[in-house]
Amino acid sequence: MPVTVRIPTPVQRLTNGQSEVQGEGRTVKELLDDLELRYPGVKERICDEKGKLRRFVNVFVNEEDIRFMQGDQTALKDGDEVSIIPAIAGGSFVCRHS
Numbered sequence: 001m002p003v004t005v006r007i008p009t010p011v012q013r014l015t016n017g018q019s020e021v022q023g024e025g026r027t028v029k030e031l032l033d034d035l036e037l038r039y040p041g042v043k044e045r046i047c048d049e050k051g052k053l054r055r056f057v058n059v060f061v062n063e064e065d066i067r068f069m070q071g072d073q074t075a076l077k078d079g080d081e082v083s084i085i086p087a088i089a090g091g092s093f094v095c096r097h098s
Contacts, residue, residue, distance in 0.1 A: 003031060003076050006083040007042075014041045023082075028059060029072040031082060046084060056087040 002022045007015050015021050023038065025031035029051075036043035046057050052072070053059060059066045060083040066074045076082070 002078065003080040003082055005031070005035065006081070006085075008084055008086050010086065011042060011045050011084070014039045014045070025076055027070075027072065027076060028061065028066055028074045028082070031076060032072070058085045058087060059083070060085065 002024055005021050005023045007019055007021060009019075012019060021035070021039070023031045023034045025034050032043050032046060043051075046054060048054055059072075061069065061074055061076065062081055063083075066072065
């Protein structure tokens with residue numbers, strides 16, 4: 001079930017400069033796991049060492065904040081649009097250069 005994922009600028013170097021990519025998963029968590037398989041390193045920029053979304057990362061499914069849904073267990077369906085957005089204040093993405 002492909003969904004479109006909008007990638008924040010600090011992470012685009014891991015997606016070959018793409019601001020939008022396709023991914024698959026029945027839930028946001030499964031989608032993030034799929035993105036990690038396709039673009040190694042993406043998940044560690046978005047999730048902490050326990051696999052939970054970093055507190056300064058906002059994820060929206062069809063413009064709805066998943067914090068007000070089922071979090072990373074929010075269900076996805078074919079054609080959904082997922083946006084990953086770093087918070088404006090309170091943190092920044094961890095950018096490690098290889």
